[in-house]
Amino acid sequence: MSEREFHGQVTLDGPSGTGKSSVARAVAARLGAAYLDTGAMYRAATVAVLDAGVDPEDAEAVARVVAGARIEVGTHADTERVEVDGTDVAVRIRGAEVTRAVSAVSAVPAVRRQLVDQQRSLVAAADAVVVEGRDIGTVVLPDATVKVYLTAAPEARAQRRAAQLGLTTADEVAELAADLRRRDEYDSSRADSPLRPAADAVVVDSTDLGREQVVDRVVELARSAVEVRS
Numbered sequence: 001m002s003e004r005e006f007h008g009q010v011t012l013d014g015p016s017g018t019g020k021s022s023v024a025r026a027v028a029a030r031l032g033a034a035y036l037d038t039g040a041m042y043r044a045a046t047v048a049v050l051d052a053g054v055d056p057e058d059a060e061a062v063a064r065v066v067a068g069a070r071i072e073v074g075t076h077a078d079t080e081r082v083e084v085d086g087t088d089v090a091v092r093i094r095g096a097e098v099t100r101a102v103s104a105v106s107a108v109p110a111v112r113r114q115l116v117d118q119q120r121s122l123v124a125a126a127d128a129v130v131v132e133g134r135d136i137g138t139v140v141l142p143d144a145t146v147k148v149y150l151t152a153a154p155e156a157r158a159q160r161r162a163a164q165l166g167l168t169t170a171d172e173v174a175e176l177a178a179d180l181r182r183r184d185e186y187d188s189s190r191a192d193s194p195l196r197p198a199a200d201a202v203v204v205d206s207t208d209l210g211r212e213q214v215v216d217r218v219v220e221l222a223r224s225a226v227e228v229r230s
């Protein structure tokens with residue numbers, strides 16, 4: 001099969017800093033597939049919550065605000081479009097304020113139901129798609145063609161994220177590592193759709209792999225899944 005003949009869904013789940021976004025974009029480009037960043041949707045919902053002046057831990061208020069927000073994301077690997085009620089929030093969703101609050105917002109079941117519905121509609125519109133998040137293989141697309149769960153050692157993840165954000169001082173890196181630990185804990189222990197590998201996911205540990213090696217591995221899995229099917 002040529003890479004471009006892939007039809008189906010590739011899911012990439014895992015904690016922060018394992019390489020999901022960069023790998024998912026590159027795999028989508030290689031397969032000629034659409035790309036969906038579900039984390040960006042939870043981050044956009046968090047912008048709406050913060051702008052409404054609501055406490056991210058107040059589940060009822062969070063659900064109400066998000067139900068009234070229009071969250072739109074693009075599905076092209078090479079351009080990022082994230083909007084809340086028509087305002088571009090693509091830069092703001094990566095800021096520290098949103099990162100601090102996003103795990104609380106995404107633990108609210110009504111928020112998850114709303115965004116999962118939206119994610120499934122976006123996926124249904126694509127013939128081939130790579131979707132990244134925390135619960136894609138377990139909840140959003142349980143019948144996906146290929147499921148990958150990315151892991152990496154916590155120190156490697158913190159180093160990568162620090163380099164990406166241009167953080168250099170030991171204090172900044174320590175603070176970031178603490179934030180990753182806190183989010184891992186929050187995302188893995190929530191009652192609704194906790195972060196964990198699907199039973200049929202292939203676990204790829206990227207600690208000692210370069211980004212391109214991970215991309216090759218995922219493309220290879222997509223290629224063999226289609227060959228097995230045909």
Ligand SMILES: Nc1ncnc2c1ncn2[C@@H]1O[C@H](COP(=O)(O)OP(=O)(O)O)[C@@H](O)[C@H]1O
Pocket residue numbers: 014015016017018019020021022023160161163164206209210211212214
């Ligand atoms: N295998 C890898 N080795 C080293 N750095 C990587 C690897 N994969 C991704 N990166 C880099 O690590 C940073 C975080 O990756 P990203 O894709 O944003 O992770 P995630 O979406 O899982 O949080 C980025 O700067 C990315 O280029």
Ligand SMILES: Nc1ccn([C@@H]2O[C@H](COP(=O)(O)OP(=O)(O)O)[C@@H](O)[C@H]2O)c(=O)n1
Pocket residue numbers: 015016017021038039040042043102103104106107132133134135136183187
């Ligand atoms: N499918 C998803 C995607 C993200 N999330 C939440 O959204 C947060 C941000 O996701 P992200 O993928 O942008 O995070 P990073 O890995 O980029 O740091 C996560 O910490 C989860 O709390 C989720 O609950 N379910």
